[in-house]
Amino acid sequence: MFIGLDVGGTHTDVVLIGKDCILRQVKVPTDPTNLLESVWSGLEKVTEGVPPEEISRAVLSTTLTTNAIAENKLVPTGMIVTSGPGVDPECFRTGEHFYHVSGSIDHRGREVQSIDQLEIEAVASRLRADGIRQVGVVGKFSVRNPEHEIQIREILGDEFDHVVLGHRLSGNLNFPRRIATTYLNAAVYPIHKRFFDAVKESLQKKGLTIPIYILKADGGTMSLESSLDSPGQTILSGPAASVMGSLPFATENEETLVLDIGGTTTDMAILIRQTPLLDPLGIELGGFKTLIRSLRTQSIPIGGDSVVRYENDKITIGPDRQGRAMAYGGPMPTPTDALFVLGKTSNGDVEAARRGIQNLADKAGAAAEEMATRIFDHACYSILNAAAQMISDINSKPVYTVHELLEGYQVQPQEILVLGGPAPFFAFRLAFLTDFQVHVVPQWQVANAVGAALARNTSEVTVFSDTERGVVLAPEENYSASVKRDYDKKAALELALELLRKKSIAEGGGEGELETEVLEELQFNMVRGFNTTGRNIRIKVQVKPGLIPEYKDIAQTLFNYCPLPE
């Protein structure tokens, strides 16, 4: 049996999945001030009376790190940065304890200026004096040559609780994002560690020794142990849970738009033949632009509980939420109230909903039913417009080869999958308003938790080789070796795939889960004068987001609900 748990803004959804169906589904209110309690009570309810040895894994998706960043509750963290020429690194200052020190590496990975040991020691003692326990170390072009980061790490010794090196987090070029990524990984580390130590302890106390996996923003999972190396990857895993839950129901040959319509927001994502589209660079959150791998998702502030207003002859929906719908005792009319007026749902106070909508209808000089239809359509069109904009942004992404530009692959989904609380109502109307094939994901209210439970490990490996310099390296894997002039793309690709396999297994992926994909495979002849002096090789491979293979074929039936006796 599997557990999937997804902490959302208002609810925490938990499912227990058996051999061929969902055995239990639980919704507990999320207490943002005590996430541990929300997680724990969810786990307790879903495992009640279940023999612990029958549970083989629990996958958790929490808002812990996301909230810490969004609410600016990060622990003071030291940053030591080397840059060399270019944009002034002061522009990327992360806070008070940010130190720009000597040392410079160029775009080929050659040392231009060495680091200064005394300078680093002085910075270290200031950090210590200021009570700093976590430190991030980042160099410009450290993914071309991580030597300076490694040297600084050695000088810092074991005087700090946790030191994060920029080149270990992503193989991509982008110094400002490397700084932000390193900073966040260092700054959320203590929160993340404390939280999961507490989860483990609580489980052990109850005799539940279940292997814990954490959901990442790219829709993959990693073991709790490996999450300690890069807790930043847990940021924004919420939207990924829903996308993973929609996968089994997407068409195999086409592109799909996924809409997760919640209380406050609607999250959108794109699937291409059942594989979610990844963000080309990484998460952006709370003013930070990062290199943290993530699904390409977009959130708009329109949901079932968004406040509806009528001002200047116009309907507006959101961006705020002032509690639940009036039908459930809330203070302001919402799209959910419109559904009540339209008779689509009735498990609440229909009269209260009607009062709210009637009030708006009076302002517009319309009947309540007509107003409700207009509100509902307005919500649908706002979502569709935002989706069209996202698709257009995806299609206008620049490419850098003649071949890719002429080929001009364009995303054009024909299908929408809807999940989240009001999914069926929206699906019905979206189908009416558009030419899309619209489907509702079964168990739409807990599909996110099922998605988390069934997600496999994802990993990415970047290999870079400069045969003129005689090196090949995989910065994230802490791998480097000498190579001869005849080293080529084929050899680099083999190395990348081997490193990827190791990485995926180390992070808790099963051998059977290794569906690998080559993302980038470039080889340039380096010519100096009129002679070829070497090769410049860039490889990027990944295990792409997907469901655990042994469940892939039965994934659809796994969404059936066959409740255990209470």
Place this chain on the structure above:
Amino acid sequence: MLRAPIKTGLVFFPAFDWAISATHPEREERLLYTQDQVFEEGILDIEGIVEYKPDLATIKDVQRVHFCAPDEWSVMTESHLISAGGAKTISIEVMEKRVKRGFALVRPPGHHAMRVVHGCRGFCNINIEAMMVEFMRDAYGVDRVAIVDTDCHHGDGTQDIYWHDPNTLFISIHQDGRTLYPGSGFQHELGGPTAYGSTVNIPLPPRTSEEGFLYVLDNAILPILEEFKPDIVVNSAGQDNHYTDPITAMNFSAQGYAQLTQRLKADIAVLEGGYAIEGALPYTNLGIIMAMAGLDFSKVKEPDYRPERIRQSSDTGRYIEKVVAQTLEYWQNRHSLGERVRGNKQLAERERSIFYDTDNLLETQREKLRVCSDCCGVLAIDSSTDSGYHIYAVHIPRKACKKCQETGYEWYDAAGIANFNRVFLQDRTHNQYLTKSD
């Protein structure tokens, strides 16, 4: 968060799968390290810098500017249309006011491509700036344009295309033609009789450094621009004046390029040459982008930058002062000089040879211009190559008078296909492009 004070558009197209040949300077690797630097610096994340995907330019864009012999696809590839399309995309974003300025960081380059194209010369096939400018004139009604070519090689292609156009000011600063390809761009090259003075050539001696370039900018280029009052300023931003460039002999730097960009304030910059792919381009391009966007570029320096080591001699400084004085004298007297050149001529003719170094072709041209007092005059070019291809091409300029339009069609009709492999008519007043052949 870094924010650009001046909203700047960027098309970056390194054409990683295109080369003239494997070891040619114009090869796949050329912008690789520039891309690395631009990506690593996080330039594309800066608020106010927007990257655009290039549109493909069209054959119609080519036909506004060039006579391609025998036809377009024989002398270019898709990559040229992407490069030209990159410049065009930037011009659209600027004209639509979605950005204040733009930089097309594209390859292959174009400023050696002349009006008639038989092949590739100086690594160029079609002129990407001229195609962009003529597109802007058609689509947005832009009239007066200044093109400032800061590539180290004389922009002889752009000069040729605008030689007879008084509404396009072409200024080229370059290493003296006696010491570098293409061997032209002398100060007395001032434009055709109906556009005399609207071509400005400022040849600089080898080893000119920052002070020299900036002196020319401040004392010649900026005052001339001020007087010309262009609607749009385009910078052909070649970067081969750099002190590490392998095929030139100048001593310019990333700081110098950035300062030049900051002072020139071009609306649009288009990359041209620049072949120090490791030591210069990553830093010069970074400097140019940051200067365009109004960002602080004071820390953009080559790792081996030592200003004192590349400083020009005082002789060089004095020589440049003289060149600038001569430029200003020509500029100030351009109207009277032009009158003298025109005299009472009805027709102005010239004959010249053009060498296509990349494709190893020799072209012989006879050019005939109607010296018109109402417009800049209809132009006919009789062009043949040493490979035996012979064309006749008539260009009716954008603002041609009735008489010149009629004359253009008469010339076109009179040219028999018995005498030429192909005959062309480019009528910019009606945007017609006609050809005939047997």
